[in-house]
Amino acid sequence: MVTKTKEESKEYALKMAKEHDVKFIRLWFTDILGFLKSFAITIEELERALTEGMGFDGSSIEGFARIDESDMIAMPDTDTFQLLPWRPKGHQSEARMFCDILKPGGESFEGDPRYVLKRNLKKAASLGYTFYVGPELEYFYFRDSNGTETLDGGGYFDMIPLDAAMDMRRETVLTLEEMGIGVEYSHHEVAPSQHEIDMRYTDALTMADSVMTYRLVVKQIALKHGAYATFMPKPVFGINGSGMHVHQSLFKGERNAFFDKDDKYYLSTTAKCYIAGLLKHAPEITLACNQWVNSYKRLVPGYEAPVYLSWARRNRADLVRVPEYQPGNENATRVEFRSPDPACNPYLAFSVMLAAGLEGIEKKYEISEPVEENVYTMGDEERKARGIGTLPASLWEAIQVTEKSELVRKTLGDHVFDAFIKNKRIEWDNYRSQVTDYELKRYLPIL
Numbered sequence: 001m002v003t004k005t006k007e008e009s010k011e012y013a014l015k016m017a018k019e020h021d022v023k024f025i026r027l028w029f030t031d032i033l034g035f036l037k038s039f040a041i042t043i044e045e046l047e048r049a050l051t052e053g054m055g056f057d058g059s060s061i062e063g064f065a066r067i068d069e070s071d072m073i074a075m076p077d078t079d080t081f082q083l084l085p086w087r088p089k090g091h092q093s094e095a096r097m098f099c100d101i102l103k104p105g106g107e108s109f110e111g112d113p114r115y116v117l118k119r120n121l122k123k124a125a126s127l128g129y130t131f132y133v134g135p136e137l138e139y140f141y142f143r144d145s146n147g148t149e150t151l152d153g154g155g156y157f158d159m160i161p162l163d164a165a166m167d168m169r170r171e172t173v174l175t176l177e178e179m180g181i182g183v184e185y186s187h188h189e190v191a192p193s194q195h196e197i198d199m200r201y202t203d204a205l206t207m208a209d210s211v212m213t214y215r216l217v218v219k220q221i222a223l224k225h226g227a228y229a230t231f232m233p234k235p236v237f238g239i240n241g242s243g244m245h246v247h248q249s250l251f252k253g254e255r256n257a258f259f260d261k262d263d264k265y266y267l268s269t270t271a272k273c274y275i276a277g278l279l280k281h282a283p284e285i286t287l288a289c290n291q292w293v294n295s296y297k298r299l300v301p302g303y304e305a306p307v308y309l310s311w312a313r314r315n316r317a318d319l320v321r322v323p324e325y326q327p328g329n330e331n332a333t334r335v336e337f338r339s340p341d342p343a344c345n346p347y348l349a350f351s352v353m354l355a356a357g358l359e360g361i362e363k364k365y366e367i368s369e370p371v372e373e374n375v376y377t378m379g380d381e382e383r384k385a386r387g388i389g390t391l392p393a394s395l396w397e398a399i400q401v402t403e404k405s406e407l408v409r410k411t412l413g414d415h416v417f418d419a420f421i422k423n424k425r426i427e428w429d430n431y432r433s434q435v436t437d438y439e440l441k442r443y444l445p446i447l
Contacts, residue, residue, distance in 0.1 A: 009078035010050050013097070017043055020083055023092035027054060027074050028212070029099045030113050031062040032420050033291070034345030036212050038096075039074075049076055053102060062423065064101075064111050072109060074099035080209055085178045086220050098209050110415040113347035117208055120351040120411060124358060129250040129257060131354050134184075134201030134334070135211060137342040138242035139218055140235055141165050141193050145228045148236050150193030168229075169195050172221045179217070181210045191239040201247060201334075204350045211346040233290070233341035234297035241298030243305060244342040246353060247323075249334040250274065259325075259333040265313065265370075266325035266333060275320050275335055276367040277360020278353065279309050282319060282339065284405035285352035286391050287398040287424065288412070289340035293431045296394045298341060301376045306338045309389040310371040317375050319391070339391060348412060348420075355411040396428050 017025070024040045027049070031037055039056060041049055052073075059070035076097040087094035101112035108115045124131050143149040151165045165188075173183050182200030189196045197218070199210055215231055222229035234241035250257045250270065258271035267275075290299060298305045311320035321336040335357075340349050359365075368387065375388060392398035399421065402408050409417045 006078070009081075013050065013076075013078040013081040014047060016081060016083075017046060017095060020089075020093050020095070021091055022083070022095045024094045025049075025076075026084070026094060026096040027076055027099050028096055029074060029101055030212060030345065030347060031064065032111065032113060032345065032348070032416055033062050033423065034113070034212075034343070034348070035062070036216060037061060040094075050078060053099075055104075058101070058109075058111075062419075064109075071104050073102040073104060073106075075102050082179045082213075085175050086217075086224065098212075110413050111419065113345055113416065114205075114208070116412055116416055117205055117347040117351050119413070120354050121204060124250070124354060127358070127361075128252050129358075130252075131204045131350075132201050132249050132251060132334075133204050133207045133350055134199065134247040135207065135340075135342075135346070136196055136198045136243075136245045136247075137211065137214060137231065138189050138194060138196045138244070139229050139231050139342060140191070140242065141168065141195065141222060142228045142230065142235075145230075151227060152188075152193050165193065165195065165227075168221050168225050168227065169197065171224075172218055173197060175217050175221060176214060179213060181213060189240070189242075191236070194240065194242065201249075204354065208346040208350055215342070231342040233292065233295045233343055235294075237297075241305060242342055243298070243338065244340045244344065244349075246337045246340055246349070247334045248337065248353060248357070250357075256331045256333050258335065259330040261330070265322065266330075267322065270361055271322075271333070271335065272367040273360040273363075273365050274357035275311055275322070275360070276365035277357045277363075278320055278335070278337055279311060279368075280365060281352075281356035281359060281405075281407055282309055283389070283392055283398075283401045284408050285356055285402075286339065287395075287402040288348045288352045288408065288420075289337075289344050290398065291344050291420075291424065292341075293395045293427060295341050295343070296392070296398070299339065299391055299393070307391050307393075308375040308383065309391070310375055311367070312370045312372050318371060322370075348416070352408060352411050355407060359407060395424065395431070399424050399428060 023043055025046055026038045026040050028036055028038050053075035056072055057070050058064040058072035076099050080098040082096055084094045084096055100114055101109040103109050141151045169186050173186050176183055184198045184200045186197040218229045258268055260268035299307050301307055306319040310318045312318040313322050313324055319339055337353055392401055403421050
Protein backbone atom coordinates (compact mmCIF):
# COMPACT_ATOMS: atom_id res chain seq x y z
CA MET A 1 0.00 0.00 0.00
CA VAL A 2 1.46 3.37 -1.03
CA THR A 3 1.15 5.97 1.72
CA LYS A 4 0.73 9.57 0.59
CA THR A 5 2.57 12.38 2.35
CA LYS A 6 0.43 15.05 3.98
CA GLU A 7 1.21 17.45 1.14
CA GLU A 8 0.34 14.83 -1.51
CA SER A 9 -2.98 14.11 0.24
CA LYS A 10 -3.75 17.81 0.34
CA GLU A 11 -2.99 18.20 -3.37
CA TYR A 12 -5.12 15.14 -4.15
CA ALA A 13 -8.12 16.58 -2.26
CA LEU A 14 -7.80 19.94 -4.03
CA LYS A 15 -7.42 18.22 -7.41
CA MET A 16 -10.45 15.96 -6.85
CA ALA A 17 -12.58 18.89 -5.71
CA LYS A 18 -11.68 20.84 -8.83
CA GLU A 19 -12.16 17.91 -11.25
CA HIS A 20 -15.62 17.08 -9.86
CA ASP A 21 -16.77 20.68 -9.61
CA VAL A 22 -17.30 20.39 -5.85
CA LYS A 23 -19.03 23.40 -4.34
CA PHE A 24 -19.58 22.25 -0.73
CA ILE A 25 -17.33 20.18 1.52
CA ARG A 26 -18.90 18.69 4.61
CA LEU A 27 -16.53 18.42 7.56
CA TRP A 28 -17.48 15.41 9.70
CA PHE A 29 -16.53 14.55 13.27
CA THR A 30 -18.04 12.53 16.12
CA ASP A 31 -19.15 13.38 19.64
CA ILE A 32 -18.46 11.03 22.57
CA LEU A 33 -21.76 9.20 22.07
CA GLY A 34 -20.94 8.36 18.47
CA PHE A 35 -23.27 10.83 16.78
CA LEU A 36 -21.98 12.23 13.52
CA LYS A 37 -21.61 16.02 13.51
CA SER A 38 -21.12 18.10 10.38
CA PHE A 39 -20.77 21.61 9.04
CA ALA A 40 -20.16 22.68 5.46
CA ILE A 41 -17.63 24.98 3.88
CA THR A 42 -17.53 26.18 0.29
CA ILE A 43 -14.80 25.33 -2.19
CA GLU A 44 -13.37 28.82 -1.79
CA GLU A 45 -12.51 27.98 1.85
CA LEU A 46 -11.02 24.54 1.18
CA GLU A 47 -7.34 25.41 0.81
CA ARG A 48 -7.38 27.51 3.98
CA ALA A 49 -9.23 24.74 5.84
CA LEU A 50 -6.61 22.17 4.81
CA THR A 51 -3.83 24.43 6.11
CA GLU A 52 -5.31 26.09 9.18
CA GLY A 53 -8.44 24.07 9.99
CA MET A 54 -11.86 25.61 10.61
CA GLY A 55 -12.90 27.05 13.94
CA PHE A 56 -16.20 26.16 15.65
CA ASP A 57 -17.90 26.36 19.05
CA GLY A 58 -17.45 23.05 20.84
CA SER A 59 -19.57 23.88 23.90
CA SER A 60 -22.76 22.46 22.37
CA ILE A 61 -21.15 19.15 21.28
CA GLU A 62 -21.85 16.30 23.72
CA GLY A 63 -18.80 15.64 25.88
CA PHE A 64 -16.61 18.24 24.22
CA ALA A 65 -16.03 21.39 26.21
CA ARG A 66 -17.30 23.79 28.86
CA ILE A 67 -18.55 27.19 27.79
CA ASP A 68 -15.31 28.89 28.90
CA GLU A 69 -13.09 26.68 26.72
CA SER A 70 -15.33 26.20 23.74
CA ASP A 71 -13.12 27.29 20.83
CA MET A 72 -12.18 24.25 18.72
CA ILE A 73 -10.48 23.66 15.39
CA ALA A 74 -11.71 21.02 12.93
CA MET A 75 -8.68 19.90 10.91
CA PRO A 76 -9.73 17.89 7.82
CA ASP A 77 -8.01 14.55 7.25
CA THR A 78 -7.36 14.72 3.51
CA ASP A 79 -7.04 10.92 3.28
CA THR A 80 -10.80 10.74 3.94
CA PHE A 81 -11.88 12.96 1.03
CA GLN A 82 -14.86 11.36 -0.75
CA LEU A 83 -17.64 12.61 -2.99
CA LEU A 84 -21.16 12.18 -1.58
CA PRO A 85 -22.97 10.01 -4.16
CA TRP A 86 -26.47 10.97 -2.98
CA ARG A 87 -25.87 14.68 -3.57
CA PRO A 88 -26.07 16.40 -7.00
CA LYS A 89 -23.29 15.37 -9.39
CA GLY A 90 -21.50 17.62 -11.83
CA HIS A 91 -22.14 21.29 -11.13
CA GLN A 92 -22.06 22.04 -7.38
CA SER A 93 -21.46 18.48 -6.18
CA GLU A 94 -20.56 17.77 -2.54
CA ALA A 95 -17.74 15.94 -0.76
CA ARG A 96 -16.89 15.04 2.81
CA MET A 97 -13.81 14.74 4.98
CA PHE A 98 -13.45 13.47 8.52
CA CYS A 99 -11.75 15.88 10.89
CA ASP A 100 -9.41 15.68 13.84
CA ILE A 101 -10.42 18.12 16.56
CA LEU A 102 -7.66 20.41 17.82
CA LYS A 103 -7.34 23.07 20.51
CA PRO A 104 -6.73 26.65 19.30
CA GLY A 105 -2.99 26.16 19.93
CA GLY A 106 -2.90 23.23 17.49
CA GLU A 107 -2.55 20.35 19.96
CA SER A 108 -4.94 17.39 19.79
CA PHE A 109 -8.15 17.75 21.80
CA GLU A 110 -8.36 14.93 24.35
CA GLY A 111 -12.17 14.84 24.08
CA ASP A 112 -12.12 13.83 20.40
CA PRO A 113 -13.05 10.11 20.04
CA ARG A 114 -10.99 9.88 16.85
CA TYR A 115 -7.95 11.07 18.82
CA VAL A 116 -8.68 8.45 21.51
CA LEU A 117 -8.50 5.68 18.91
CA LYS A 118 -5.40 7.16 17.27
CA ARG A 119 -3.66 7.25 20.65
CA ASN A 120 -4.44 3.58 21.32
CA LEU A 121 -3.36 2.55 17.82
CA LYS A 122 -0.09 4.37 18.44
CA LYS A 123 0.47 2.22 21.53
CA ALA A 124 -0.21 -0.94 19.48
CA ALA A 125 2.24 0.34 16.85
CA SER A 126 4.91 0.87 19.52
CA LEU A 127 4.59 -2.86 20.27
CA GLY A 128 4.94 -3.62 16.55
CA TYR A 129 1.25 -4.28 15.83
CA THR A 130 -1.29 -3.02 13.31
CA PHE A 131 -4.88 -3.52 14.50
CA TYR A 132 -7.31 -4.77 11.85
CA VAL A 133 -11.07 -5.02 12.35
CA GLY A 134 -14.05 -6.24 10.33
CA PRO A 135 -17.37 -5.40 12.02
CA GLU A 136 -20.72 -6.89 11.01
CA LEU A 137 -23.43 -4.29 11.58
CA GLU A 138 -27.04 -5.44 11.68
CA TYR A 139 -30.00 -3.10 11.36
CA PHE A 140 -33.77 -3.01 10.77
CA TYR A 141 -35.90 -1.41 8.08
CA PHE A 142 -39.27 -0.08 9.29
CA ARG A 143 -42.05 1.83 7.54
CA ASP A 144 -41.18 4.99 9.49
CA SER A 145 -39.61 6.16 12.74
CA ASN A 146 -42.93 6.16 14.59
CA GLY A 147 -43.27 2.39 14.93
CA THR A 148 -41.86 -1.04 14.13
CA GLU A 149 -43.94 -2.08 11.12
CA THR A 150 -41.59 -4.32 9.11
CA LEU A 151 -41.03 -4.34 5.36
CA ASP A 152 -40.62 -8.11 4.99
CA GLY A 153 -41.09 -11.40 6.81
CA GLY A 154 -37.80 -12.97 5.75
CA GLY A 155 -35.32 -14.86 7.90
CA TYR A 156 -31.59 -15.62 7.92
CA PHE A 157 -30.10 -15.70 4.40
CA ASP A 158 -33.62 -15.86 2.95
CA MET A 159 -33.92 -15.18 -0.76
CA ILE A 160 -37.17 -13.25 -0.67
CA PRO A 161 -38.92 -11.89 -3.78
CA LEU A 162 -37.54 -8.58 -4.99
CA ASP A 163 -38.92 -5.87 -2.76
CA ALA A 164 -38.06 -2.44 -1.38
CA ALA A 165 -35.75 -3.87 1.33
CA MET A 166 -33.62 -5.80 -1.17
CA ASP A 167 -33.42 -2.78 -3.46
CA MET A 168 -32.33 -0.58 -0.56
CA ARG A 169 -29.67 -3.05 0.53
CA ARG A 170 -28.34 -3.30 -3.04
CA GLU A 171 -28.23 0.48 -3.47
CA THR A 172 -26.54 0.82 -0.08
CA VAL A 173 -23.76 -1.60 -1.09
CA LEU A 174 -23.21 0.25 -4.38
CA THR A 175 -23.10 3.61 -2.59
CA LEU A 176 -20.60 2.35 -0.01
CA GLU A 177 -18.34 1.01 -2.77
CA GLU A 178 -18.64 4.30 -4.62
CA MET A 179 -17.29 5.94 -1.47
CA GLY A 180 -14.29 3.61 -1.37
CA ILE A 181 -15.66 1.27 1.32
CA GLY A 182 -15.19 -2.39 0.40
CA VAL A 183 -18.12 -4.74 1.06
CA GLU A 184 -17.76 -8.52 1.51
CA TYR A 185 -21.31 -9.72 2.16
CA SER A 186 -24.86 -8.47 2.36
CA HIS A 187 -27.78 -10.63 3.40
CA HIS A 188 -31.07 -10.86 5.25
CA GLU A 189 -30.63 -11.48 8.97
CA VAL A 190 -32.55 -13.72 11.39
CA ALA A 191 -35.42 -11.39 12.30
CA PRO A 192 -38.09 -10.04 9.92
CA SER A 193 -36.89 -6.87 8.16
CA GLN A 194 -33.42 -7.25 9.70
CA HIS A 195 -30.41 -6.94 7.39
CA GLU A 196 -26.63 -6.99 7.48
CA ILE A 197 -23.86 -5.60 5.29
CA ASP A 198 -20.30 -6.63 6.15
CA MET A 199 -17.46 -4.31 5.26
CA ARG A 200 -14.11 -5.76 4.18
CA TYR A 201 -11.66 -5.70 7.09
CA THR A 202 -9.12 -2.89 7.27
CA ASP A 203 -7.13 -0.91 9.85
CA ALA A 204 -9.17 0.24 12.84
CA LEU A 205 -9.08 4.00 12.18
CA THR A 206 -10.21 3.63 8.57
CA MET A 207 -12.91 1.21 9.77
CA ALA A 208 -14.21 3.52 12.49
CA ASP A 209 -14.61 6.25 9.86
CA SER A 210 -16.29 3.67 7.60
CA VAL A 211 -18.74 2.64 10.34
CA MET A 212 -19.82 6.26 10.76
CA THR A 213 -20.23 6.53 6.97
CA TYR A 214 -22.04 3.17 6.75
CA ARG A 215 -24.66 4.16 9.32
CA LEU A 216 -25.38 7.41 7.51
CA VAL A 217 -25.54 5.74 4.08
CA VAL A 218 -27.94 3.02 5.31
CA LYS A 219 -30.27 5.67 6.73
CA GLN A 220 -29.88 7.97 3.72
CA ILE A 221 -30.83 5.27 1.20
CA ALA A 222 -33.78 4.14 3.36
CA LEU A 223 -35.04 7.74 3.53
CA LYS A 224 -34.74 8.03 -0.24
CA HIS A 225 -37.04 4.97 -0.56
CA GLY A 226 -39.56 6.31 1.94
CA ALA A 227 -38.54 3.94 4.75
CA TYR A 228 -36.63 4.20 8.02
CA ALA A 229 -33.47 2.29 9.00
CA THR A 230 -32.47 1.93 12.63
CA PHE A 231 -29.41 0.62 14.46
CA MET A 232 -31.33 0.50 17.74
CA PRO A 233 -30.04 -2.66 19.47
CA LYS A 234 -33.43 -4.17 20.40
CA PRO A 235 -36.38 -2.41 18.76
CA VAL A 236 -38.83 -5.35 18.90
CA PHE A 237 -39.54 -7.56 21.92
CA GLY A 238 -39.38 -11.31 21.34
CA ILE A 239 -37.08 -11.38 18.30
CA ASN A 240 -33.34 -11.01 17.80
CA GLY A 241 -31.79 -7.61 18.35
CA SER A 242 -29.05 -6.08 16.20
CA GLY A 243 -25.41 -6.75 16.99
CA MET A 244 -22.04 -5.58 15.72
CA HIS A 245 -19.81 -8.65 15.86
CA VAL A 246 -16.25 -7.35 15.57
CA HIS A 247 -13.66 -9.58 13.87
CA GLN A 248 -10.17 -8.45 14.90
CA SER A 249 -6.55 -9.38 14.44
CA LEU A 250 -3.07 -8.01 15.02
CA PHE A 251 -0.48 -7.99 12.26
CA LYS A 252 3.28 -7.55 12.47
CA GLY A 253 4.12 -6.21 9.05
CA GLU A 254 2.57 -8.64 6.56
CA ARG A 255 2.38 -11.48 9.09
CA ASN A 256 -0.75 -12.31 11.09
CA ALA A 257 0.41 -12.37 14.71
CA PHE A 258 -2.60 -14.52 15.69
CA PHE A 259 -1.63 -17.53 13.54
CA ASP A 260 0.46 -20.52 14.63
CA LYS A 261 0.55 -23.55 12.33
CA ASP A 262 1.75 -25.82 15.16
CA ASP A 263 -1.07 -25.08 17.60
CA LYS A 264 -4.09 -27.39 17.69
CA TYR A 265 -6.38 -24.36 17.30
CA TYR A 266 -3.92 -22.61 14.92
CA LEU A 267 -3.72 -19.78 17.47
CA SER A 268 -0.47 -18.18 18.54
CA THR A 269 0.34 -17.39 22.17
CA THR A 270 -0.29 -13.75 21.23
CA ALA A 271 -3.82 -14.62 20.07
CA LYS A 272 -4.57 -16.65 23.20
CA CYS A 273 -3.39 -13.89 25.50
CA TYR A 274 -5.44 -11.40 23.47
CA ILE A 275 -8.57 -13.56 23.88
CA ALA A 276 -7.86 -13.91 27.61
CA GLY A 277 -7.62 -10.12 27.84
CA LEU A 278 -10.95 -9.67 26.09
CA LEU A 279 -12.63 -12.19 28.41
CA LYS A 280 -11.12 -10.82 31.61
CA HIS A 281 -11.93 -7.19 30.86
CA ALA A 282 -15.21 -7.73 28.98
CA PRO A 283 -17.43 -6.55 31.87
CA GLU A 284 -15.41 -3.30 32.17
CA ILE A 285 -15.48 -2.49 28.46
CA THR A 286 -19.16 -3.37 27.97
CA LEU A 287 -20.33 0.19 28.61
CA ALA A 288 -18.29 1.46 25.64
CA CYS A 289 -19.52 -1.38 23.39
CA ASN A 290 -23.15 -1.35 24.58
CA GLN A 291 -23.80 2.20 25.67
CA TRP A 292 -27.59 2.58 25.71
CA VAL A 293 -30.36 1.48 28.10
CA ASN A 294 -31.80 -0.45 25.17
CA SER A 295 -28.50 -2.28 24.58
CA TYR A 296 -29.19 -4.51 27.59
CA LYS A 297 -32.58 -5.61 26.25
CA ARG A 298 -30.53 -7.37 23.55
CA LEU A 299 -27.98 -8.89 25.94
CA VAL A 300 -30.32 -11.55 27.36
CA PRO A 301 -30.07 -15.34 26.99
CA GLY A 302 -31.88 -16.97 24.08
CA TYR A 303 -31.45 -14.54 21.19
CA GLU A 304 -27.89 -15.27 19.94
CA ALA A 305 -26.51 -12.24 21.82
CA PRO A 306 -23.73 -13.46 24.16
CA VAL A 307 -23.92 -12.79 27.89
CA TYR A 308 -21.46 -15.37 29.24
CA LEU A 309 -17.69 -14.92 29.40
CA SER A 310 -16.50 -17.88 27.35
CA TRP A 311 -14.83 -18.58 24.02
CA ALA A 312 -15.26 -21.27 21.39
CA ARG A 313 -14.62 -22.12 17.74
CA ARG A 314 -18.05 -23.29 16.60
CA ASN A 315 -20.46 -22.15 19.27
CA ARG A 316 -22.06 -18.78 18.53
CA ALA A 317 -23.46 -18.51 22.05
CA ASP A 318 -20.01 -17.58 23.37
CA LEU A 319 -18.72 -14.06 23.81
CA VAL A 320 -15.57 -14.74 21.79
CA ARG A 321 -15.60 -16.97 18.73
CA VAL A 322 -12.56 -18.07 16.72
CA PRO A 323 -13.64 -18.90 13.15
CA GLU A 324 -12.14 -22.22 12.06
CA TYR A 325 -8.84 -22.09 10.19
CA GLN A 326 -9.02 -22.61 6.44
CA PRO A 327 -5.78 -24.18 5.12
CA GLY A 328 -3.63 -21.71 3.20
CA ASN A 329 -5.51 -18.68 4.53
CA GLU A 330 -3.55 -17.84 7.67
CA ASN A 331 -4.14 -14.10 7.28
CA ALA A 332 -7.82 -14.76 7.98
CA THR A 333 -7.05 -16.07 11.50
CA ARG A 334 -8.99 -13.75 13.76
CA VAL A 335 -11.01 -13.31 16.92
CA GLU A 336 -14.70 -12.39 16.82
CA PHE A 337 -16.00 -10.36 19.79
CA ARG A 338 -19.78 -10.75 19.70
CA SER A 339 -21.25 -8.48 22.37
CA PRO A 340 -21.01 -4.96 20.82
CA ASP A 341 -24.07 -3.45 19.18
CA PRO A 342 -24.20 -1.18 16.11
CA ALA A 343 -25.30 1.91 18.06
CA CYS A 344 -21.98 2.31 19.88
CA ASN A 345 -19.26 4.86 19.22
CA PRO A 346 -16.86 2.81 17.03
CA TYR A 347 -13.81 4.91 17.94
CA LEU A 348 -14.29 4.16 21.64
CA ALA A 349 -15.44 0.55 21.16
CA PHE A 350 -12.42 -0.36 19.00
CA SER A 351 -10.17 1.39 21.53
CA VAL A 352 -11.35 -0.57 24.56
CA MET A 353 -11.33 -3.92 22.73
CA LEU A 354 -7.75 -3.32 21.60
CA ALA A 355 -6.72 -2.19 25.09
CA ALA A 356 -8.22 -5.29 26.71
CA GLY A 357 -6.45 -7.56 24.23
CA LEU A 358 -3.10 -5.79 24.59
CA GLU A 359 -3.39 -6.00 28.37
CA GLY A 360 -3.73 -9.75 28.00
CA ILE A 361 -0.64 -9.88 25.78
CA GLU A 362 1.50 -7.61 27.96
CA LYS A 363 0.56 -9.40 31.21
CA LYS A 364 0.58 -12.87 29.62
CA TYR A 365 -2.94 -13.81 30.68
CA GLU A 366 -3.72 -17.53 30.67
CA ILE A 367 -6.63 -18.61 28.48
CA SER A 368 -9.22 -21.15 29.61
CA GLU A 369 -10.25 -24.11 27.44
CA PRO A 370 -12.89 -23.34 24.79
CA VAL A 371 -16.51 -24.05 25.73
CA GLU A 372 -18.09 -25.89 22.81
CA GLU A 373 -21.27 -26.87 24.69
CA ASN A 374 -24.22 -24.50 24.74
CA VAL A 375 -23.54 -22.20 27.70
CA TYR A 376 -27.22 -21.19 27.88
CA THR A 377 -28.33 -24.73 28.75
CA MET A 378 -25.87 -25.06 31.65
CA GLY A 379 -27.12 -24.49 35.17
CA ASP A 380 -25.75 -21.66 37.30
CA GLU A 381 -23.71 -24.10 39.39
CA GLU A 382 -22.01 -25.64 36.34
CA ARG A 383 -21.15 -22.23 34.91
CA LYS A 384 -19.79 -21.18 38.29
CA ALA A 385 -17.72 -24.38 38.61
CA ARG A 386 -16.22 -23.74 35.17
CA GLY A 387 -15.47 -20.10 35.99
CA ILE A 388 -17.86 -18.69 33.38
CA GLY A 389 -18.90 -15.19 34.45
CA THR A 390 -21.45 -12.86 32.86
CA LEU A 391 -21.63 -9.44 31.29
CA PRO A 392 -23.45 -6.62 33.11
CA ALA A 393 -27.22 -7.10 32.81
CA SER A 394 -28.23 -3.43 32.69
CA LEU A 395 -26.84 -0.02 31.88
CA TRP A 396 -26.63 0.71 35.61
CA GLU A 397 -24.56 -2.44 36.27
CA ALA A 398 -22.27 -1.55 33.37
CA ILE A 399 -21.76 1.99 34.69
CA GLN A 400 -20.85 0.67 38.14
CA VAL A 401 -18.30 -1.77 36.71
CA THR A 402 -16.77 0.68 34.23
CA GLU A 403 -16.35 3.63 36.58
CA LYS A 404 -14.02 1.47 38.71
CA SER A 405 -11.94 0.39 35.71
CA GLU A 406 -8.41 1.76 35.51
CA LEU A 407 -8.05 0.09 32.10
CA VAL A 408 -10.99 1.99 30.58
CA ARG A 409 -9.99 5.30 32.20
CA LYS A 410 -6.46 4.93 30.84
CA THR A 411 -7.78 3.90 27.40
CA LEU A 412 -10.30 6.72 26.98
CA GLY A 413 -8.39 9.40 28.89
CA ASP A 414 -9.81 11.36 31.83
CA HIS A 415 -11.80 13.82 29.71
CA VAL A 416 -13.76 11.27 27.66
CA PHE A 417 -14.05 8.82 30.56
CA ASP A 418 -15.56 11.37 32.96
CA ALA A 419 -17.87 12.90 30.33
CA PHE A 420 -19.03 9.46 29.17
CA ILE A 421 -19.79 8.19 32.69
CA LYS A 422 -21.61 11.43 33.54
CA ASN A 423 -23.76 11.17 30.40
CA LYS A 424 -24.62 7.51 31.06
CA ARG A 425 -25.63 8.26 34.67
CA ILE A 426 -28.02 10.96 33.40
CA GLU A 427 -29.45 8.51 30.86
CA TRP A 428 -30.02 5.87 33.54
CA ASP A 429 -31.68 8.37 35.91
CA ASN A 430 -33.99 9.54 33.11
CA TYR A 431 -34.87 5.94 32.23
CA ARG A 432 -35.53 4.63 35.73
CA SER A 433 -37.95 7.47 36.49
CA GLN A 434 -40.19 6.55 33.53
CA VAL A 435 -43.48 4.66 33.92
CA THR A 436 -43.49 2.11 31.08
CA ASP A 437 -46.30 0.37 29.20
CA TYR A 438 -45.15 -2.90 30.79
CA GLU A 439 -45.79 -1.53 34.28
CA LEU A 440 -49.20 -0.17 33.35
CA LYS A 441 -50.30 -3.45 31.77
CA ARG A 442 -48.82 -5.57 34.55
CA TYR A 443 -49.73 -3.60 37.67
CA LEU A 444 -52.58 -1.16 36.99
CA PRO A 445 -55.28 -3.89 36.84
CA ILE A 446 -54.19 -5.56 40.09
CA LEU A 447 -52.75 -2.88 42.38
